[in-house]
Amino acid sequence: MRIGVLTEIRPGERRVALPPEAVASLCGDGSTVTVQTGAGRHLHASDEDYRAAGAEIADSAEQVAENSDVLAVVNPPELPVIQALPSGANLVGMLNPFQEARAVRSARDQGISAYALELLPRISRAQSMDALSSQALVAGYRAALVGADLLPRFFPLFMTAAGTIPPARVLVLGAGVAGLQAIATARRLGAVVSGYDVRAAAADEVRSLGATFVSLDLETQEGAGGYAKSQSADFAERQHAALAPYVAESDVVITTAAIPGRQAPLLLTESMVAAMRPGSVVVDLAAQSGGNCELSKPGETNVHGGVTVWGGADVPSQLPVHASKLYGANQTAFIRLLRDGEADDEILVGCRVTAGGEIVHDGVRRALAEEPDQREQGE
Structure with missing residues (x-):
């Protein structure tokens, strides 16, 4: 599995989806991880630290996306990054789908399976992936x-x-x-x-x-x-x-x-x-x-x-160091389920927002139904 990690660019955001220790764990499982340069800067984790963990370094977010089966993020990425993902790829993060309508529709149109970790079912088997709790x-x-x-x-x-x-x-x-x-x-x-x-x-x-x-x-x-x-x-x-x-x-x-x-x-x-x-x-x-x-x-x-x-x-x-450490552990557990689990696993189904060119989460689909569809307006 090819996993991508972006440098988060939203104002005020200092976390990273996968810190070096999480990357090392996933690489140890046989995954290939590509990290955008500078991703760990607020954690005092250099590109060399990521290389030592087994990652490859890419210059741009689009480069990371176009070579990823799974793109691990903290926040929804910019639209050009979503559009650089291959059809059928997976986007995993705190996607804020009820407010980030453009990102959701872009993932839908790109044929991406997008997973919003804040929609994770609150069951015991999902506790290791519960990003809401770790960040709270x-x-x-x-x-x-x-x-x-x-x-x-x-x-x-x-x-x-x-x-x-x-x-x-x-x-x-x-x-x-x-x-x-x-x-x-x-x-x-x-x-x-x-x-x-x-x-x-x-x-x-x-x-x-x-x-x-x-x-x-x-x-x-x-x-x-x-x-x-x-x-x-x-x-x-x-x-x-x-x-x-x-x-x-x-x-x-x-x-x-x-x-x-x-x-x-x-x-x-x-x-x-x-x-x-x-x-x-x-x-x-x-x-x-x-x-x-x-x-x-x-x-x-x-x-x-x-x-x-x-x-x-x-x-x-x-507190980006430990916030990222905890979030990275959540992401790692989820990515392993995505890799090894069944597509109809209740955890995956519960937080899957888009798949196969559709918005598949009922609550998100209803919430966005009243807003103008950017695709229909040619935007």
């Missing part, structure tokens, strides 16, 4: 560090001759992988931590990390695949009212709630932020998908009434 772990860790950095006071308790410094109070909204890692990291830094999630099942996980679970006496909102389901306007209004006092007494609020393919739920309104003490911090990991905080903007840090609001953008890329 990185983001959750980073969120706690950002909160500690922006807060103008200590996280831990200090008892000194000059007096006692009480610990910071951190509230984490959303107890998925990112939220739980944020809780664990904030606890390690010495803060007093509370966590909230609309799924009742998350309570035990929050408590297992030594944090307090915030129970709002609202109905549970368990959705498909272990995610929270979309909330009604009435539920959201009651949730905001119930959360408000917990938010107001917190020094740092970290929000992590997201539903793949949908806008993030609004958890912090402007009035809730206004009630926080000056010097407090909000860290919104969902800023790029609409934001859990009404005041957050992706990639920006703003101050509102003395409260600092940090909007996350490309957060896993801020």
